[in-house]
Amino acid sequence: MxxxxxxxxxxxxxxxxxxxxxxxxxxxxxxxxxxxxxxxxxxxxxxxxxxxxxxxxxxxxxxxxxxxxxxxxxxxxxxxxxxxxxxxxxxxDAASAGELARTIVEAGDSYGRNDSMSGRVVNLEFVSANPTGPLHIGHTRWAALGDSIGRVLRASGASITREYYINDAGNQMNVFAQSVYNRMHDLPVPEGGYPGEYVRELADAVLAERPDIRDLDAEAALPVIRELAYQAQLADIKQTLSDFGVEFDVYFSEQTLHASGAVGQAVDRLREQGHVFDDGGAVWLRTTDFGDDKDRVMIRANGEPTYFAADAAYYLSKKDRGFTEKIYLLGADHHGYVGRLKAIASCAGDDAEANIEILIGQLISVNGAKLSKRAGNIIELRDLINWLGADALRYSLGRYPADSPIAIDPELLQSKTNDNPVFYVQYAHARSCAAARNAGEKGVDRTAFDAALLTHETENELLALLAQYPNQVASAAEFREPHRIARYLESLAGAYHRWYGACRVAPQGNESVTDLNRTRLWLNDATTQVLANGLHLLGVTAPERM
The missing domain is CATH 3.30.1360.70 (Arginyl tRNA synthetase N-terminal domain)
Structure with missing residues (x-):
């Protein structure tokens, strides 16, 4: 039950x-x-x-x-x-409690899924790094947490779209193109430009695509370099995310907002709502009516739109695409965005408490991490993956609330001891797989099941924890806290290890196979399934052998 x-x-x-x-x-x-x-x-x-x-x-x-x-x-x-x-x-009663083991095995990877968020349509935006360089340690936490939040929301019945907003408009892209151009011609890095060996790699990628680019003057070459280097860097970002187990449903280009006229249309729509005014030749949005600390310029006096105008157009795009809930995952230096984004929602006629949610993640540090050889001045995500492994990194980031700073201990994450949480949980899964293999070799199968036989105190403890899993998933989704799954898995792994030490699945020596062995195999395999299901929600693999 x-x-x-x-x-x-x-x-x-x-x-x-x-x-x-x-x-x-x-x-x-x-x-x-x-x-x-x-x-x-x-x-x-x-x-x-x-x-x-x-x-x-x-x-x-x-x-x-x-x-x-x-x-x-x-x-x-x-x-x-x-x-x-x-x-x-x-x-x-023992039979009622034990029946859960068969329920879980028969449900398979669907066990834990629930409908607590059924009918909710959510846009989840996270990472959204500028396409001017490789992903670094500052993006790592939201890549892990954002993906896991999306997984628990989907497991709880929500319709989720994971979205990456590409900041590919504005002067930063011009500076990016100039940096690649200068590197291509062995010129110094331009003022405010991008250093790092990766810029040389981008220059080589552009030359491979357009060998004639070096013969063009700067005016003709820069637009081509900007587009080709941008595509190459975006491909690098996507590959790094994929290596980290993170996939997006939508990559949304800021450029499209400007090219399609969506920014100007956003100004017109918000003016119709009565929140836009003109002052000093500029166009403003009266966000102070909704708690922002100051009104925001949308169009400068020179006619150029601001980043804020693009933010407003992007929010309206999400609204127009049918997302009643928009979740933004922002970095620790983005606290100032909370008021202005909620004000945009209110100006657009939405409920700032129900239609938009903004999560701010705290910084992480990794003891002993070295600056990237490619980027020169950052710690790259790809280097962290190669050093620590995607599983260890994702699990360690997933087991803490987003608003708590984290200092990661590489020696601990690389250790094969019970003090290493990811090893502890993955080992429980591998051990349960080994127990099933050993039982099969001794002739134990799941042809019989008698829940009333599961009476040992460690079996009661294990069954009670297995029963809690669906509620843990629903709570993780409701509060946007995947760390609840990690902490639950650690408790489940502990209960499994205790059960494994007290109750044998396979018969010992010359003992005959009994229904108790067969029933315990169901319980063993139920635990295997829940451990795998939970690790999947964290984006972590469930190894069968270690």
Missing amino acids: RPEQLSDAISHALSDAVAAGEFSVDLPDTVKVERPKSRDHGDWATNVALQLAKRAGMNPREFATLLKGRLESAEGIASVDIAGPGFLNITL
Whole structure:
């Protein structure tokens, strides 16, 4: 019996009691059940009697006593005890608890998926690095967390589009092109330009595509260099992300907003909403009406649009494409964007509390990380992947809340010890796979299943944790906190290791294969499945051998 099934059973008991006239009270849509701190207090606990008794005009223990009688007759519940002022501690019968093992194995990779966010259409924008250089350590956290947030949202029923906004407009792209041009002609890096060996690589890529480019004068060559170097650098970014296990559904070009006239149209639309005004020859958006610290210029007096105007056009593009919820994942230096983006949403007629969400990630540091040889002045993501491995890096970034700074210890992540969280969890998966292989060699299969045989205390602990997984996924999606999955997996791995030490799946020596062995194989394989499902949500592999 899963927690949601027990919650439903309690709700039915409450409804039956109301129908029988035992008490009269408005019932909640769902009843919350929690794991008690001590297993001596049962498998699950609820304080619903404390919540409803006063409204029913009853003493909480009296209310709990009525509910206890009904619950004890419910299928799958072995006993119900009343504790303190009216808590209900519930113990499931072994068969009911153990049945979960078969449920999980039969569900496979769908176990844990839920519909808590069904019907919600979400645009999730993250990373969005400038296409003027390689991805670096500053992008690493959002690449990992953004991808995992997208995975848990999708697993909870939301319709998700993962989007990368390419900042490919503005003077930075001109400086980028000039940097490649200068490197091609062995000239110094231009003022404010881009250094690094990668610029030489881009120059070589442009020459391979257009060998004649060196013969053109700067005026003719720069637009061609800008486009070809941009495409080469974007391809490098996409490959690095792919190596990190991160894929995007949409790469949205800022240039298209300008080329299509969307920026000017955004100004006109917001003016129609009554939020645009002219002052000093410039065009402004009155964002202070919605909590921003100052009004924002959209079109300068010289007629040039600002980055803010493009931000407004981009937001309206998301709205027009049917995304009722827009989630922005921004770096630690972007706190100032929160007010202005929410103001854009309000000016566009949206609810800034419901239609836009902005998450700010804190910085990370990696002890001993070296500046990139290619880029010269940054720590490249590709170097971190090659050094630490994508799995270790993604897991270590995924197991902390976004708003907490992280200092990564490379020696720990490369160690094969229980102190290394990613090793601990992956080893549990590999060990469970090995246990299944060993059992198969001894003739154990899943041709029989008797849930009532799973009575060992470590089996009770393991089953209770397996039951919590769907709620962990739903909570991770609701709060945008994939670290809940990582911490859960570590608890599950610990429970599995304890069970493995106490309960053997395969028979020992000359023992015969029994239904207990076969049933334990179901439990073993259920744990394998949940570990794999959880690691997938973090973008981490589930190795079968280590």
